[in-house]
Amino acid sequence: MSVYRIKKDDLSLFLEKLREDFAVYAPVESDGITSFAELEPGQEPAFGILKTQKPPKEVFYPQNEIMFRFNEEGMTPELYDGKPIALFGVRPCDAKGFNIIERVFIDPKYEDPYWSARRKGSLVFALACNEPLLSCFCNWFGGGPFDKTGSDVLVIDTGEDYLFEPTNEGAEKLLSNIGGFEKAEKADIEKAGKLRKKAESSMGEPPKLDSVKETLDNSWNSPLWDRISAKCLGCAVCTFSCPTCYCFDIQDETRRDKGTRVRLWDTCQFPLFTKEGSGHNPRKSQTSRLRQRFMHKFSYMVETLNEFGCVGCGRCVTLCPVNLDVRDFLEKIAAEKDK
Amino acid sequence: MSELTEKIKKIFTDEKLDILIGYEKGSLPLRGTPCFIESAEDADKLIFDSTCHNNLAKYLTDQKKTEVDARKIGIVVKGCDARAVVQLVVEKQFERENIVIIGVPCKGVIDPSKLRAKLRDKEISDFRFDGNKIIVSGENFQETFDKNELLSDGCLSCKYPNAPQYDYFIGDPAEPIASKDEYADIDEFEKKPPDERWEYFEKEYGKCIRCYACRNACPMCYCEQCFVDCSMPQWIGKGGNLSDKMIFHIVRAMHLAGRCVDCGACAAACPLNIDVRLLGKRIEREVAERFDFTAGMDFETPPALATFREDDKQEFIM
Numbered sequence: 001m002s003v004y005r006i007k008k009d010d011l012s013l014f015l016e017k018l019r020e021d022f023a024v025y026a027p028v029e030s031d032g033i034t035s036f037a038e039l040e041p042g043q044e045p046a047f048g049i050l051k052t053q054k055p056p057k058e059v060f061y062p063q064n065e066i067m068f069r070f071n072e073e074g075m076t077p078e079l080y081d082g083k084p085i086a087l088f089g090v091r092p093c094d095a096k097g098f099n100i101i102e103r104v105f106i107d108p109k110y111e112d113p114y115w116s117a118r119r120k121g122s123l124v125f126a127l128a129c130n131e132p133l134l135s136c137f138c139n140w141f142g143g144g145p146f147d148k149t150g151s152d153v154l155v156i157d158t159g160e161d162y163l164f165e166p167t168n169e170g171a172e173k174l175l176s177n178i179g180g181f182e183k184a185e186k187a188d189i190e191k192a193g194k195l196r197k198k199a200e201s202s203m204g205e206p207p208k209l210d211s212v213k214e215t216l217d218n219s220w221n222s223p224l225w226d227r228i229s230a231k232c233l234g235c236a237v238c239t240f241s242c243p244t245c246y247c248f249d250i251q252d253e254t255r256r257d258k259g260t261r262v263r264l265w266d267t268c269q270f271p272l273f274t275k276e277g278s279g280h281n282p283r284k285s286q287t288s289r290l291r292q293r294f295m296h297k298f299s300y301m302v303e304t305l306n307e308f309g310c311v312g313c314g315r316c317v318t319l320c321p322v323n324l325d326v327r328d329f330l331e332k333i334a335a336e337k338d339k
Numbered sequence: 340m341s342e343l344t345e346k347i348k349k350i351f352t353d354e355k356l357d358i359l360i361g362y363e364k365g366s367l368p369l370r371g372t373p374c375f376i377e378s379a380e381d382a383d384k385l386i387f388d389s390t391c392h393n394n395l396a397k398y399l400t401d402q403k404k405t406e407v408d409a410r411k412i413g414i415v416v417k418g419c420d421a422r423a424v425v426q427l428v429v430e431k432q433f434e435r436e437n438i439v440i441i442g443v444p445c446k447g448v449i450d451p452s453k454l455r456a457k458l459r460d461k462e463i464s465d466f467r468f469d470g471n472k473i474i475v476s477g478e479n480f481q482e483t484f485d486k487n488e489l490l491s492d493g494c495l496s497c498k499y500p501n502a503p504q505y506d507y508f509i510g511d512p513a514e515p516i517a518s519k520d521e522y523a524d525i526d527e528f529e530k531k532p533p534d535e536r537w538e539y540f541e542k543e544y545g546k547c548i549r550c551y552a553c554r555n556a557c558p559m560c561y562c563e564q565c566f567v568d569c570s571m572p573q574w575i576g577k578g579g580n581l582s583d584k585m586i587f588h589i590v591r592a593m594h595l596a597g598r599c600v601d602c603g604a605c606a607a608a609c610p611l612n613i614d615v616r617l618l619g620k621r622i623e624r625e626v627a628e629r630f631d632f633t634a635g636m637d638f639e640t641p642p643a644l645a646t647f648r649e650d651d652k653q654e655f656i657m
Binding site for chain 1: 365366367368370371372373374375393397398401451455456459460462464478542546548549550551552554555556564568570576577578579580604607608610611612
């Protein structure tokens, strides 16, 4: 696969052309909130933002999604039928997150039509992180600030230019169809290599997490859970901001003789998540709910998907109202083995 | 060893505390974090400064919810936190004698959501306080903020920076910041025409993702089951409907009438910087003016909404 170069000033032209066939989503700041939204004509994306407050998962998997409408006459299914989606400027951690979530929504036996309607035919342009933040830890899970997992094109900001590195033939073909690129020169590639090295080394050595699953599996009744969860408020900030949390609830919203069936994000952190019809709740305490979240990400998903259910974006680290840092937890668990 | 840790160690031993709730250094700059101390030696990690924004009174009801016991719990409190503890005792949420209130002078706390809005995605690696300035720096940048720009809104007009009730007080009492009239924002807001005010609430509450961080961070939101979590019957829709979001915020504000201590924990907890304080502050003023009541000042005065006096103002009754 070749690497292509485009002047920064020409990017808006590229995005305009991309908009002809795609609904282009990019990081934007609106009313004090950073999130991914469909670009209006001429709107400048806010590329300076590494961690949007709201994760880009909501582009493929909206927080509230109507599945169908109903009235006395019957049901009318509702499915996304807009242009294919192009996400421009997601970060490598979030791009990797799409792959993890996708394995839940599209598995060999079942395919979720709502996820697929938005996701199929989509393009992910990930923007490499030249300057990872203190709260970033993608390298703990095999990711990295220049990682290409989950991206169709990795975009690298080299100062005056962007380099576009397609990861598949379809994406390469699309770039050549749109045009406006030159082939990157050796000097460009070297520059990108240096940026990558600098970004990677700024993140420091990740701790060894090989033993985490095994330790967790043997720690179900450990007093550690009480200590870790003591300050947890039990809100949904971590799960709703997480690129790999996918749990949902289904509700009927009715008004007089019509209504909608809606799928909406749910969270294992709320007591209602596991409350049974009888009134019994198997996860009564916040300790058990926090344990569920961490076990799911660092044990169960390792078992079912063979990878950790965390991409190290660090949103939960920066947004948690009480600064409950998942990295502290992982380091404690990793250290358990040495005891 | 600081004065704080030294004195707390002594209190821990003298009072035979089972647990002490205080603050330690967080994992990010300018972020203190709640911590639970189980022995006097453990107290070395305690800190208290402008980074300690959480209201720890919240954890007292948590502890009570999980087990009925007579453990003696010490708690480090700012003025607003102390008022929350007092209000909770008045509301009979736990026994006064099981709680040891340790006051510390508060010079205002940094609201993480304001910090986030100011810094956008620049991350700080270091900071220092210089009088009324906070100088933050990170890779390739340094910025100086006036402390008032980052302090929680409630702090700017706070009249009670020190615990009104306590068992111990560590340090010299702080002067109130009071750089701003308490109800200035409300007065300003109320001058707007109704349409504009409605538009503002629509815009703010429209952003709500119902993570309930505001409710869960609030020391006074301790209902065993919040009305939004009821499923039989289900009182409000859980989807993205604006009126459902509004009902949550309006009912929460009403439930806090005469109880809110304006600690700002709700606003600081919101991941989307929603103005969750305005409505509550308006209701606080209503209670102060009509019933001459300020929540959490002493253990004796009954709560405003739990009493009736013949001279209560009632001109609003048709």
